[in-house]
Amino acid sequence: MKILRILNNNAVVVHHGSREKIVFGPGIGFQKGKNDPVNQKKIEKIFSMEEETPKFEQLLKTLPVEVIETGEEIISCAEGEMHLPLSDHIHISLIDHLAFALERVKQGVTIENKLLHEIKALYQEEYRIGVWAVQKIKTDLGVDLPEAEAGHIALHLHTAKLQTGSMEKTMQRTSLIQELIQLVENSGGLELAEHSMSYHRLVVHLNFALSRAEDGKGFDDMDPEMLTLIQTKYEKAYAAACELADHVKQEAGLPLPVPEIGYIALHIQRILSNQSLS
Structure with a gap:
């Protein structure tokens, strides 16, 4: 494996098989030149992004090496943790x-993340790594990023999981769930505490309900008598669940089957019941 181009002290471009690939490792490009052999012991990562490779090469050439190194450490940690x-x-x-x-942050620009509560509930493992990453950035780079940034990092990590779709799709799903939570709050005249078990259960159930709808595998096994009971005894909760289903159909084009609506109504009823006891 010989060097074709040196991007910085820690990254070089090589011929690997039939493709050009980027090899990353501490000091792998230090005092090296074209056609020099790569020190195999220093290799930490080898990857090829095909049409994206020029973009990454440009990043490696223009960004401070400490930012790249910290970013790579975060990625390595995330792969290990997940x-x-x-x-x-x-x-x-x-x-x-x-x-x-x-x-x-250095320019004093405020970073916001309006989906932070939903991100915490939906992507708990990724968010935990994001919190660690924010602390690592503070330690390594001396920059104190806000909590919202842990949420942004979590979204990037979740999207980078193989076969989970694009960042746009992840954002759309998270935003839709936020809208559904707001509908529940409005219909019940309440405000869900982000750390409450009721909030967490509802967010997670809605996420799975949307995934089932996308796969065409919505719940269809609810006992008819139980469904009738929900519709009559928990009329307010069922009406709210129907409103959520209408919103999902309108915004995402996903029909939720009646049994699925029934299960959502049960979650909403639990929230309403807890509210009446508080």
């Missing part, structure tokens, strides 16, 4: 995002 490989594109998306976030 026990799965992440899409190669994370090396572009996350590192570019971190560089932009650091620059905005």
Whole structure:
């Protein structure tokens, strides 16, 4: 394996098989030149992003090496903690995002994340890594990022899981769930506490309900008598669940079967019952 181009002290482009790939490792490009052999012991990552490779090369050439190194450490930690490989594109998306976030903080620009509550509930493992990443950035780079940034990092990590779709799809799903939560709050005249078990259960159930609807595998096994009981005894909760189903159909084009609506009504009823006891 010989060097074709040196991007910085820690990254070089090589011929690997029939493709050009980027090899990343501490000091792997230090005092090296074209056609020099790569020190195999220093290799930490080898990846090819095909049409995305020029973008990553540009990042490696223009961003401070400490930002790149911290970003790569976060990615490595995430892969280890989640026990799965992440899409190669994370090396572009996350590192570019971190560089932009650091620059905005240095300029005194406030970073907001209106989906933070939903991200915490839906992507708990990714959010936990995001919190760790924010602390690592503070330790390594001396920049204190706000809590909202842990949510942004979590979204990037979740999207980079293989076969989970694009960042746009992740954002759309999370935003839709936020809208559904707001509908529940409005219909019941209440405000769900983000740390409450009721909030967490409802968010998680809605996420699974949407996934089942996308796969065409919605609940269809509810006992008819139980469904009738829900519709009559918990009329307010069922009406709210129907409103949620209408919103999902309108905004996402996903029909929710009646039994699925019944299960959502049960979650809403639990929230309403807890409210009456408080």
